[in-house]
Amino acid sequence: MPMTITEKILARAAGKTSIRAGDLINAKIDMIMCHDVTTPPAITMLKEHGIDNVFDPEKIVVTPDHFQPAKDIKSAELHKRLDQWAKEKKIRYYYKLGRAGVCHALLPEQGHIRPGEVIVGGDSHTCTYGAFGAFSTGIGSTDLAAAIATGILWFKVPASMKFVLTGSLPKGVYSKDVILEVIRRIGTDGALYRAMEFTGPALKEMSMEARMTITNMAIEAGGKNGIIGFDETTKAYLNGRLKGKTEYTVFESDPDARYVHEDTVDCSKLEPIVAFPHLPSGGRPISQCAGKVMDQAYIGSCTNGRIEDLRIAAEILKDTEVRIRTIVVPATPEIWKQALDEGLAEIFYEAGCVVSAPTCGACLGGFMGILAEGERCISTTNRNFVGRMGHPRSEVYLASPAIAAASAIEGKLADPRKYL
Amino acid sequence: MAKAHVYQRDHVNTDEIIPARYLNTDDTAELAKHCMEDLDAEFVKKCGAGDVIVCGDDFGCGSSREHAVWAIQGARVGAVIAHSFARIFYRNCINCGFYPIELAGAIDKINDGDELDIDYEAGTIDNKSQGKTIQFTPLPDFALEIIHDGGLLEHIKKK
Numbered sequence: 001m002p003m004t005i006t007e008k009i010l011a012r013a014a015g016k017t018s019i020r021a022g023d024l025i026n027a028k029i030d031m032i033m034c035h036d037v038t039t040p041p042a043i044t045m046l047k048e049h050g051i052d053n054v055f056d057p058e059k060i061v062v063t064p065d066h067f068q069p070a071k072d073i074k075s076a077e078l079h080k081r082l083d084q085w086a087k088e089k090k091i092r093y094y095y096k097l098g099r100a101g102v103c104h105a106l107l108p109e110q111g112h113i114r115p116g117e118v119i120v121g122g123d124s125h126t127c128t129y130g131a132f133g134a135f136s137t138g139i140g141s142t143d144l145a146a147a148i149a150t151g152i153l154w155f156k157v158p159a160s161m162k163f164v165l166t167g168s169l170p171k172g173v174y175s176k177d178v179i180l181e182v183i184r185r186i187g188t189d190g191a192l193y194r195a196m197e198f199t200g201p202a203l204k205e206m207s208m209e210a211r212m213t214i215t216n217m218a219i220e221a222g223g224k225n226g227i228i229g230f231d232e233t234t235k236a237y238l239n240g241r242l243k244g245k246t247e248y249t250v251f252e253s254d255p256d257a258r259y260v261h262e263d264t265v266d267c268s269k270l271e272p273i274v275a276f277p278h279l280p281s282g283g284r285p286i287s288q289c290a291g292k293v294m295d296q297a298y299i300g301s302c303t304n305g306r307i308e309d310l311r312i313a314a315e316i317l318k319d320t321e322v323r324i325r326t327i328v329v330p331a332t333p334e335i336w337k338q339a340l341d342e343g344l345a346e347i348f349y350e351a352g353c354v355v356s357a358p359t360c361g362a363c364l365g366g367f368m369g370i371l372a373e374g375e376r377c378i379s380t381t382n383r384n385f386v387g388r389m390g391h392p393r394s395e396v397y398l399a400s401p402a403i404a405a406a407s408a409i410e411g412k413l414a415d416p417r418k419y420l
Numbered sequence: 421m422a423k424a425h426v427y428q429r430d431h432v433n434t435d436e437i438i439p440a441r442y443l444n445t446d447d448t449a450e451l452a453k454h455c456m457e458d459l460d461a462e463f464v465k466k467c468g469a470g471d472v473i474v475c476g477d478d479f480g481c482g483s484s485r486e487h488a489v490w491a492i493q494g495a496r497v498g499a500v501i502a503h504s505f506a507r508i509f510y511r512n513c514i515n516c517g518f519y520p521i522e523l524a525g526a527i528d529k530i531n532d533g534d535e536l537d538i539d540y541e542a543g544t545i546d547n548k549s550q551g552k553t554i555q556f557t558p559l560p561d562f563a564l565e566i567i568h569d570g571g572l573l574e575h576i577k578k579k
Contacts (some may be wrong), residue, residue, distance in 0.1 A: 010457055024562070036485060041446035050574045067444060074444035138508055140486035141446075142515035142572050150576065167569075188431055193507050222481060243507055278532075279431060306486040364518040373464040385435040385482060387458040400535075 002254035006158040006195040006227055012119040021159035021258070031152050033050045033121030034091075034144070035103050036064035040081040042122065042145040054089045055151030059114050060084045063095040065102050066360040071367040072078055084184040093243065101332030101358040104128040104216060104302035108208070109332055111241035116249035120147055122306070125302050125382065127218040127233040130386035131211040132238070133230040133250060138219060158224040159184075160195040160253075161261040165202035167268030172417035174312070176304060176380070176400040178202070178414045179217045179264055180273040184283035192222035194260065199251065202227060202267040202340040207238040209308040213398060217382050218304045220280040229253070236417045274413055275398035286403060286415045295375040297322065297408035298389075299319050300329025300356075301363040304380035307338045314344040314404035316419040317351040324412035326353040329361055353408070365389045371396075383390060421548065422498050424475040425460075425467065432459060432502075432511065433482035434470070434505040437539075438491040450495025451487055466520070470498035474530045479520075480556075482510025489516045499538055499558075501526045501545070512564045517571040521545075523556045532555075 001018050002012065013027035034042075039062070046052070063084060067075035086094040094338035095106060104125050107113055115133035121350065122144040129136035131402075140146070147153050163182055169175075177288060183190070197217045203211065211228050217224025230250045238248075265381045274289055276282035299305070299313050310330060328348050330336035332379045336358060348355050362369030363381040371377055371390030376397065379389070384396035399407075409419070436459040438451055445451065456463035456473070473492070480488060489512045490530070492500065496536035498514075502523040513520040519540055530536070534549040541556040558564065569575040 037443050038486065041486065044446065045573055047513060051458065051573070051577070072444060091455075122484060124482065126484075138484040140489070140508060140512035140515060142482050142486060144512065146515075146572055146576055189504065189506070192478065192504065219482075219508075222506060224526065260455055364443075365435075366440060383433075383435070383482060385433045387439050388435050392458045410455075 002256040002258065004137055004195065004197060004257040005229060005251050005253045006135065006197065006225060007157060009118060010155060010157055020158050021157050022273055023157045024154060025153050025157060025338060026154050027118050029120055029153060030117035031119040032060045032101055032147050033119070033123065034060060034062045034127060035066060035123060036068060036078050036082055037066045038122030038144060040078045042148060043081055043085045045145045046149060047141065050200055051220045053151045055148050055149060057090050058092045059095040060091050060148065061107055063103050063246040064093050064236055065100060065174065066364065067233050067366050068100055069420065071356065084298050091134060097334055102302045102360055105306055105335065108132065108212065109334060112242040114203045114242065114245065114248040115234065120153060124219045125216050128212050128216040128302060130215040130218065130225050130227040131208060132234055133228065134223055137225045144353040144404050159196040159260040160192055160197050161191055162259040163196060164196050164264045165198060165200035165267055166264055167266045168201055169202065169267045169415040170364055172272055172402055172420050173270050174400045174402065176204055177215045177270050178265060178267060179214045179399065180275050180283040183217065183221045183281045185263065186221055188220060188279050188281045189222040189412050191218065194223055195221040196221065196226045198226065204231065206235060209306040213303055216330055217280065220382055240330060246359055247280050272400060272403050272416055274403060275384060276388050277395040277397065280382065280384060280398060286413065290413050290415050292373035293376070293412045294306055294324055294378045294412055296324055296369065296371065296377040297326040297404045298362055298377055298379040298381065299404050300331060301360065301381040302331065303382040304401050305329055305331030307335050308381065310339050310344050313401040314347040314407040316402060316416055317353065317409070318347050320351055320409050322352045324408055325364065326408040327356060328353050328356055329356045332358050362389050374381045378404050378413060380404050390403055421535045421537065422470045423468060424472050424474050424530045424532060424534040424536055426461065426527055426530055428457065428476065430476040432475050432480050433477045434480060434488045435482055437480065437488040438485065443485060443487055446487065447483050448494035453492040455491040462486045467495055467497060469496040472498055472536055473500045474526050475502045476527050477504045479505050484508045486493045486512045486516065489493050489513050489518055493518055501530070514566050515572040517567050519559065519567055522555065526527035527567050531553035
């Protein structure tokens with residue numbers, strides 16, 4: 001029976017030769033991502049239930065990121081609980097302050113993501129890792145506790161949707177614009193319970209960083225996972241980077257696999273897009289919305305806080321001055337160091353931006369750039385829900401690092417193409 | 421008797437159910453104080469024990485934070501009825517032993533303030549205010565087992 005890449009990975013994890021969408025399976029988990037908001041409650045649950053077992057301390061990666069460095073006493077208590085547990089359970093890959101970073105940027109960068117594996121994490125954007133040809137999905141604290149203890153979780157095999165990306169991205173248009181266009185088309189529940197498989201020639205021209213921006217936002221369309229097949233770019237990224245096990249299995253969709261929805265995005269026809277509040281599906285071409293006044297620009301997060309994103313922003317911000325508060329957040333310590341070494345940090349400083357330590361920070365309204373009532377932020381993050389970055393009557397506009405940088409210069413939504 | 425709190429909205433998200441500014445704790449009582457705060461700041465004051473939230477499509481979209489379910493449970497909400505639920509939230513509900521009721525057209529069949537009596541076994545909602553009985557599809561057996569056991573961890577322990 002023909003299968004999609006998602007079905008093949010789940011079949012392997014369930015010890016079956018063939019499965020189909022809708023099947024309920026018990027899948028073996030290959031990797032678990034733990035951070036500071038959802039893991040501490042899982043730890044407490046396990047303690048309260050007298051469950052002491054950790055299924056495999058080599059297959060768990062721990063990094064505080066949401067409120068790190070601790071923003072207040074309560075979050076410090078969460079970090080303390082995480083720290084004590086990670087040490088007590090001898091978690092092999094525990095990234096402490098100074099090495100910790102935004103989880104979905106850190107795990108691939110540090111070589112913890114392998115193609116063909118089943119990866120879960122206590123965070124909805126865990127779907128990011130699908131860029132490597134893995135099945136990866138976000139779970140809550142109870143599932144996390146169960147996965148930590150048993151290494152097994154039940155899944156309903158999702159039906160797959162196929163998005164074929166054709167054409168080349170024009171100047172000033174990036175993978176962020178592609179995924180905002182997809183979400184604009186299908187809505188924030190257009191992929192509910194489904195796998196979003198991305199394929200097509202346009203992907204061949206995209207780096208792993210750019211691909212991760214696409215799979216990162218699968219959840220913003222309600223998707224269970226986002227997935228991109230393995231190719232030479234994947235192989236080159238993984239080469240010499242993987243920690244622990246270095247072998248992996250590559251799966252690909254059969255040509256006659258079944259999809260419940262197929263759509264093509266001609267990337268050459270796209271223009272830079274801004275998703276208006278209060279849903280990620282609110283995408284509008286920049287030509288139709290330039291000029292809207294902003295109060296803040298935020299460049300960072302698991303969506304667009306990688307080195308490539310900072311390079312794009314720096315190219316636009318070089319030798320200019322920002323008109324609004326502009327916060328740049330390298331997603332990991334390595335990215336932070338690279339930004340320093342490549343002179344990007346200096347460009348940001350000269351332009352009047354602040355460069356923060358790696359953290360999820362203001363993306364989820366934690367700290368480091370919270371909005372006051374009525375304020376608007378152009379942001380490279382993934383959600384623009386009510387109150388997402390601060391006051392319930394503040395507004396978040398989602399876009400690429402290029403739009404965020406151009407808008408920072410003008411103090412209003414701006415087309416980045418004139419700066420490139 | 422449970423009172424319905426109807427929000428004529430799709431995509432009520434986890435940031436509205438429990439804003440991230442309160443995620444520095446996992447204390448249910450503390451989270452409950454802020455349940456639905458960014459959607460309806462008066463919700464906690466209005467909600468009586470066992471009351472029901474009624475919404476449109478895609479309830480609970482966004483974050484994987486189970487804090488959203490804990491806030492709802494802590495606020496003594498008896499049930500959430502929605503046209504559809506976001507995937508992670510739906511799964512979190514079952515894992516916490518909380519029954520998510522999927523009901524097409526819920527916001528048209530139930531008015532704000534209606535008195536409801538829910539029979540989970542039979543899959544019926546008795547709308548006392550309108551004198552009508554509404555059917556819903558009960559959860560599949562494996563999910564019901566988890567809920568009956570009081571959540572996933574109790575279920576695993578029992579096994």
